[in-house]
Amino acid sequence: MAVLKLLLICLLFLLLWLPIDFMLGRKKQLQKVTQRTFPLRHGDISLITYGKTLYETLFYEIECATNHIHILFYIVKNDEVSQQFLALLKRKAKEGVEVRLLLDRIGSYRLSQRTIKSLRASGVHFSFCHKIRLPFFFYSLNQRNHRKITVIDGKIGYLGGFNIGKEYLGLNEELGKWRDYHLRIEGEGVQDLQEQFLHDWCDDTKEDLLKETRYFPTLPKGSMAHKFVPTDGAYLKHTFLELIHKAEDNLFIGTPYFIPNTEIIEALLQAVKRGVTITILVPLKADHPLVREAEFPSFRQLLAAGCNLYHYKDGFFHAKVILVDDVVCDIGTANFDLRSLFLNHEMNCLIYDKQFISHVKDVLQEDLAKSEEIPRDYFAHLSFAEKVKEKIAKLVATFM
Known part of the structure; x- marks a missing residue:
């Protein structure tokens, strides 16, 4: 009984300490980081x-x-x-x-x-x-x-x-x-x-x-x-938002993990309202637990808004790419997720060359040809296990 009580106390201490550790560590990081x-x-x-x-x-x-x-x-x-x-x-x-x-x-x-x-x-x-x-x-x-x-x-x-x-x-x-x-x-x-x-x-x-x-x-x-755009656990959000706001006709996002924050989702929804066609490509297979379920809340909103979502089927899609009209292409190390946005140190490259962008568009068409479109009613057919996993994924999405 005493051992069980001690374990419970240790668990309670851990649950209290982890968010405090993270919050104070994040605060210190933001105090010293510069763009x-x-x-x-x-x-x-x-x-x-x-x-x-x-x-x-x-x-x-x-x-x-x-x-x-x-x-x-x-x-x-x-x-x-x-x-x-x-x-x-x-x-x-x-x-x-x-x-x-x-x-x-x-x-x-x-x-x-x-x-x-x-x-x-x-x-x-x-x-x-x-x-x-x-x-x-x-x-x-x-x-x-x-x-x-x-x-x-x-x-x-x-x-x-x-x-x-x-x-x-x-x-x-x-x-x-x-x-x-x-x-x-x-x-x-x-x-x-x-x-x-x-x-x-x-x-x-x-x-x-x-x-x-x-x-x-x-x-x-x-x-x-x-x-080149380096980010140190900060400022990547500004780059992504700037690219989304720049889109006039087409916006393509390819990423292995699509778990953005609310502000970015809102920017994507606003882009749809102003007539931008948004296409998002993610892998069908996941290389980490709960990644697919962590994408569900964002995908549910974007599908309802009319975005085109695809699952890559020919293996694992790990590319990080954003293509805005025929104006700019972003390729680098940052995923479209909370970890890259607010934790990881990343390095991206914005490319403004029409010939290179045309080549990337051709490559993306090859990848889309090996993908299947996610149907509008996809989330009406989730299993009970997937629904439970989605709730768990929401709690740990920042660390995925």
């Missing part, structure tokens, strides 16, 4: 949609690096694909190339201490970022660095939705094929990716390399206007 902006740049950008293509291109260009390799990923696993990637970094470090690898502490938790020791012994500068810290343990546990940035010799950059692991090659039996959008960038915008990486590196290692000119070679202008 970082980058100017409009011109470069050459290509879109990569399959893991095999990305890894072949990325690994080849890492192999060709002569000066430095700076890489930030949310997830690097401990599987054979990850080991191939890490072996390449170790080999380049032994050749005398500066290699810095920054991984999110929670996202890359599978990386073993043995592997980390091997990286460092080979000369790779390695650090975990966003380590769990007191006094706000629960908040720091949830505030992740979700950016995926690669900079090679200060001249070539990568940004997008892919991480490192075999599932991104479509080798996960449950999820099947993996569909994602990743950017390869050349031109003057690469310096902004470099600056963001070095800013994150300094945050976690206290090694300030931002004034080291060797990491910022003179870069040519390319043909595509674009702008």
